[in-house]
Amino acid sequence: MTPKLRRVAVVVNPLSGSAGPAAVDEARRILEEQCVQGVVRTPEETGGVEACLRASLEDNPDLLAVVAGDGTARAAAGLAGADGPLVAPLPGGTMNMLPRALYGDRDWKQALADILRNGEERIVSGGEVEGRAFYVAAILGAPALWAQAREAAREGDLWRTLQRARRALRRAFSGRLRVSLDGRPRVKTEALVLMCPLVSAALDEEARHLEAALLDPANALEAFRLGVHAATGDWRADPKVQAGPCHVGRAWASSHIPAVLDGEPARLNPTADFRFVPKAFRALVPKEPAA
Structure with a gap:
């Protein structure tokens, strides 16, 4: 009706x-x-x-x-x-x-x-990280900086593209995340992607959790590829991705965590809690x- x-x-x-x-x-x-x-x-x-x-x-x-x-x-x-x-x-x-x-x-x-x-x-x-909502996906970690560089390139801003690419290169592999999903032991990873039921190929819309993926590239080229894939939603096909369900979790880093929430850049605290929101x-x- x-x-x-x-x-x-x-x-x-x-x-x-x-x-x-x-x-x-x-x-x-x-x-x-x-x-x-x-x-x-x-x-x-x-x-x-x-x-x-x-x-x-x-x-x-x-x-x-x-x-x-x-x-x-x-x-x-x-x-x-x-x-x-x-x-x-x-x-x-x-x-x-x-x-x-x-x-x-x-x-x-x-x-x-x-x-x-x-x-x-x-x-x-949807999901929430540090009180900030997202309804499609969140990327936490250095590959989020590559997604930001890609967006500047899409807008035709060469100077901002180069600046963001340089920043991504400086951060790549300099500070890995530690992540705990649903209270399980911490694991090290380069980045974390949290995908909502609205768009996850592995979840139906009635799912009561997020899909969490650990991204662990071996070099800067793979980090760039994963950052681009995560920004465009086709990261699940990447062989460097390990994915599974998640209701709540926490990420730690040695400094502020770069992130992208539904396509928008964000800067998170060195400790960031996240959770699934069933009715956003x-x-x-x-x-x-x-x-």
């Missing part, structure tokens, strides 16, 4: 990767075409992304839709939480990790029109046709 949408809030960042300067007008047009009452806001109007999201949630909408990058998508889901309104993190950024997991190859305009016309609720589980937020997704 399609949820009743009396009021919709849409947050658009026209400056994000694939939104574009006409995104605000296009969002208003789609709302009008679907006969849905809604308010479209931009971060520039409200003093930043978080202020824009909070202002939109204060309207008590039935749906909060976001056309922006991965960080904004993750922030919207986290602010709404398990008991808040439905959330639609639409593909308006560069990597679009969470949007692609929910909406496939649809662009944001098609995804918005589809869910307003014929959407259904989907409970999304409620997404509105297109209704799948009956088999």
Whole structure:
């Protein structure tokens, strides 16, 4: 049954990767075409992304839709939480990790029109590391720095690509992680990937745990490959990966731990706890046709 949408809030960042300067007008047009009452806001109007999201949630909408990058998508889901309104993190950024997991190859305009016309609720589980949420995957350790270099290259920023690549080379193999999964003895590894049920090929969506993978490359070339594979979601096929289920765990390092959470870089404390979150937020997704 399609949820009743009396009021919709849409947050658009026209400056994000694939939104574009006409995104605000296009969002208003789609709302009008679907006969849905809604308010479209931009971060520039409200003093930043978080202020824009909070202002939109204060309207008590039935749906909060976001056309922006991965960080904004993750922030919207986290602010709404398990008991808040439905959330639609639409593909308006560069990597679009969470949007692609929910909406496939649809662009944001098609995804918005589809869910307003014929959407259904989907409970999304996720993970949390040091209190920071992720819904697709988290990479902890030096290969996360290679993923950051790859993202700078995708954006065409040569200087930032070189800087991040140099930093990744300096960190490679200089400080391995120690990881304990579900209370088991610590093991050493170069990096840890935590994959959520939403996208893990080894888990169905009803799974009550994360998939944890230990990445242990033998050299800088393998570290780069694993970092790229982890960022694009095809790391499980790599022969250097050992994977299994995990509910809770802890990672230790000699210094701050570089990380990527749903495509966004992060810097974690030298000791970082993580856990599975069975009900993270409620997404509105297109209704799948009956088999």
